[in-house]
Structures are given as C-alpha cells and as structure tokens.
Amino acid sequence: xxxxxxPDIHITVSEGAxxxxxxxxxxxxxPYLFWYVQSPGQGLQLLLKYFSxxxxxxxxxxxxxxxxxxxxxxxxxxxxxxxxxxxxxFCAVGMMNRDDxxxxxxxxxxxxxx
Amino acid sequence: SQTIHQWPATLVQPVxxxxxxxxxxxxxSNPNLYWYRxxxxxxxxxxxxxxxxGQISSEVPQNLSASRPxxxxxxxxxxKLLLSDSGFYLCAWSPREETQYFGPGTxxxxx
Numbered sequence: 001x002x003x004x005x006x007p008d009i010h011i012t013v014s015e016g017a018x019x020x021x022x023x024x025x026x027x028x029x030x031p032y033l034f035w036y037v038q039s040p041g042q043g044l045q046l047l048l049k050y051f052s053x054x055x056x057x058x059x060x061x062x063x064x065x066x067x068x069x070x071x072x073x074x075x076x077x078x079x080x081x082x083x084x085x086x087x088x089x090f091c092a093v094g095m096m097n098r099d100d101x102x103x104x105x106x107x108x109x110x111x112x113x114x
Numbered sequence: 115s116q117t118i119h120q121w122p123a124t125l126v127q128p129v130x131x132x133x134x135x136x137x138x139x140x141x142x143s144n145p146n147l148y149w150y151r152x153x154x155x156x157x158x159x160x161x162x163x164x165x166x167x168g169q170i171s172s173e174v175p176q177n178l179s180a181s182r183p184x185x186x187x188x189x190x191x192x193x194k195l196l197l198s199d200s201g202f203y204l205c206a207w208s209p210r211e212e213t214q215y216f217g218p219g220t221x222x223x224x225x
Binding site: 034036041042043044045046049090094097099100101102104105106107 | 146156157158160163165171202204206208210211212213214215216217218219221
C-alpha cells in the first residue's frame with residue numbers, strides 16, 4: 001500500500017538558517033510527488049511537484065526538493081528561511097490516473113525563531 | 115485562470131442538526147473533485163471524490179455524504195451532525211492526471 005512518512009512533527013529553525021524537511025514514501029511504481037504548505041486556517045498551497053525528469057525540482061517561494069529513488073525520499077529544502085515560512089508542510093504521493101488520488105503525510109510544522 | 119470557492123468559511127452547528135457545505139470551481143470543465151477532513155494534528159483524510167456528475171466514491175464509511183449535481187459543484191452533507199464531525203473541511207479539484215488544487219476550507223464546530 002502507498003504511504004508517506006514525515007518523521008518530524010515539529011521543526012524549529014532560526015530566521016536566515018537553512019531548512020530541510022524529510023519525506024519518505026512507499027509506492028510500488030514511479031511515484032508522483034508533491035509538497036504543499038498550509039498556513040493556519042488556510043487551504044493547502046502547492047509548493048512543487050515531481051512527475052518525471054530532473055530529480056531536483058524548483059518550486060515557489062524559493063523551495064526545492066530532490067527525488068532520490070534509492071532512498072525513497074523527496075526532501076524539501078530552502079537555503080535561507082524567512083519568518084513568513086512558518087507553516088505546516090505536507091508531503092504527498094500519488095498516481096496520476098482517472099481519479100488522481102493523493103496520499104498525504106501527517107505534516108511537519110515549521111517554527112521560525114527571530 | 116481557475117479558482118475554487120468554499121462556503122461557508124466558518125460554521126457552528128448543534129449536534130443532530132443537518133449540514134451542507136458547498137464547493138464550486140470556476141474556469142475549468144469536467145474536473146475531478148475531492149472532499150477532505152483535517153482534524154487537529156491528524157493530517158488530511160480523504161472523504162469523497164468524484165470523477166463526473168453524479169459519480170461519487172466514498173473513502174471512509176461515516177455520517178457524511180457527498181453529491182455532485184453540476185459539473186463544477188461538489189456538496190458535502192449530513193442529516194445529523196455528531197460531535198466527531200468537527201474539523202476543517204477542504205475541497206480540492208484536479209484537471210485530470212494532474213495535481214490537486216485546494217480551496218480555502220470550512221471550519222466546522224459541532225457543539
């Protein structure tokens with residue numbers, strides 16, 4: 001069965017520091033992978049997605065993620081975080097077919113220290 | 115461009131009352147539509163999805179139902195709300211074999 005694991009429930013980093021959020025997946029075929037961000041009381045916004053091709057994917061707001069098939073990982077990175085990056089981040093895996101269902105991880109809440 | 119709307123934004127309802135949450139998508143046709151519930155600290159749970167008018171698939175047996183009366187309209191309903199129905203309800207759409215895009219959500223509190 002497909003699954004997504006985000007091992008860190010909370011992460012705290014200082015403003016200006018680098019960030020890496022971990023994501024591991026379990027999937028029988030080549031997955032489609034996503035990162036979403038959710039600010040409190042808001043819907044989810046797509047940061048980036050990987051369907052195929054270059055394994056390093058650039059997204060919005062300065063985020064990037066790298067697909068590593070050998071490690072079944074799709075970690076999210078940002079070289080320098082801003083206070084506005086404080087939010088909850090969700091990794092997701094899906095198989096794009098007629099129903100386009102996506103399996104979400106339980107999320108990582110990012111806290112930023114001034 | 116495409117936009118997705120949900121209403122109401124916030125709802126407080128007594129236990130045993132009915133529920134109707136609405137989701138509409140603009141700027142596209144024949145989208146896939148989804149209802150999720152997000153409980154505090156528990157991630158997203160897919161409740162229903164639809165690949166066309168009148169076609170509803172339920173992911174989890176529960177007190178809720180969904181309907182798709184029009185191509186770009188998706189409704190989440192309940193005849194009698196339970197306390198456990200409280201949560202944040204998110205609607206999403208997908209343009210077929212693509213990413214899901216989410217609405218702003220509805221906060222439901224059942225008292």
